[in-house]
Amino acid sequence: MSSTNKSECVANAYTSRKLSARYPTDLPAWKKLAEHHKSDMGDRSLRELFSRDKKRAENFSLEAGDLNLDYSKNHLNNTSRKLLTQLAKQADVPAAIKAMFAGETINRTEGRAVLHVALRAKIADKVAHDVPGITEVWEVLTKMESFVDDVQSSRIKGSTGKKLTDIVNIGIGGSDLGPVMASRALRTYWKDGMRFHSVSNVDGTQLDDLKNELDPETTLFVICSKTFTTLETMTNANAARAWIIDRLDAVAVQYHFVAASTNHAAMDDFGIRTDFRFGFWDWVGGRYSLWSAVGLSLALVVGMDVFKAVLSGGRRMDQHFRQAPLEENMPVLLALIG
Structure with missing residues (x-):
């Protein structure tokens, strides 16, 4: 592509200042940062930075909620931090934060809002209240809580009347990585007798090996696919369905x-009961889907009280991100120095 055509494509794709500011190399603060690095920081070691500032660890640390961020071992000084926050301001980061919480379409490539923060919010937080379906967040959360309580109290049982104790998450990408990571991090909170498993590999060996550990009468599969057509997920789901039918019967699927x-429609064809279905929304990105109904497998193992505590922790960081000035904002600073 010629340089002229390339420039035209860029100009057409990024017509507003806010979008073009995502490429910050032409902003004044970027140029000052480059000059600062060349003249002041290029040859300085971390040892020297610490020797020049005896309180460096204190001066380059932040607290938010129960988290402490020590970023003193990054190659920057007070001037660097000042210029980085200037860069964020010139790139309209504060306006972008407001736009995200308002539910504006900041995911330009897919034409969607980015509202995983709504999954962790309380109604009083007023996160994107004008976005269609936003109130369904709390309806789904209430339904999840009732379902989790019913499973753990054995009001919901397997087809033969046994307690459901082995929870198998079937998903891929964010619908697998999030629940798996959180289940491991919260291992000490697993309810007595409950076990978490996951299946994401499409070659079949992962599920085949897992079946050797499972009793079909006490196993509950959680299929995570927004479209219910994801190839890898549905391949494993159909294999698990065939196993349940073979070991129990067709009625057991429900x-x-x-x-x-x-x-x-696809869930009807598969045999999922209407009261065993949990929705989520196109403004939930895959990597953040743990906070939605995709987190059901985690909630089933740790209990809804712990899952709601996880949501609460996420909300505390969201509030910090939304309200803290840039120079004291953990997510912003980590993005700038990263």
Whole structure:
């Protein structure tokens, strides 16, 4: 592509100042940062930076909620930090933060809002209240709580009347990594007798090996696919369904499968009961889906009280991100120095 055509494409794609500011190399603060690095920081070691500032660890640390961020071992000084926050201001980061919490379409490539923060919010936080379907967040959360309590109290049982104790998350990408990571981090909070498993590999060996550990009568599969058509996820889901039918019967499918999805026709065909379905929304990015109904497998193992505590912790950081000045804002500073 010629340089002229390339420039035209860039100009057409990024017509507003806010979008073009995402490429910050032409901003004044960027140029000052480059000059600062060359003249003041290029040859300085961390040892020298610490020797020049005896309180460096204190001066380059932040607290928010229960978290402490020590970023003193990054190659920057007070001038660097000042210029970095100037860069964020010139790039309209504060306006972008406001736009995200308002539910504006900041995911330009897909034409969507970015509202995982709504999944952790309280109604009083007034996060994107004008976005269609936003109030469904709390409806789904209430439904999840009732379902989790019913499973753990054995009001919901397997098809043979046994307690459901082995929870198998079937997903890929964010629908797998989030629940798996959180389940490991919260291992000490697993309820007595409950076990978490995951299946994401499409080659079949992962599920085959897992089946050797499972009793079909006590196993509940959680299928996580917004469209209920994701190839890898549905390949594993169909294999698990065939196993349940073989070991139990066809009726057992409606007792041993639950889904986080929005494709009701496909869930009908699969055999998912309507009360075993949990929706989520196109403004939930995959990497953040743990905070939605995709987190159901985690909630089933640790209990809804712990899952709600996880949501609460996320909300505290969201409030910090929304309210803290740039120079004291953990997510912003980590992005700037990263």
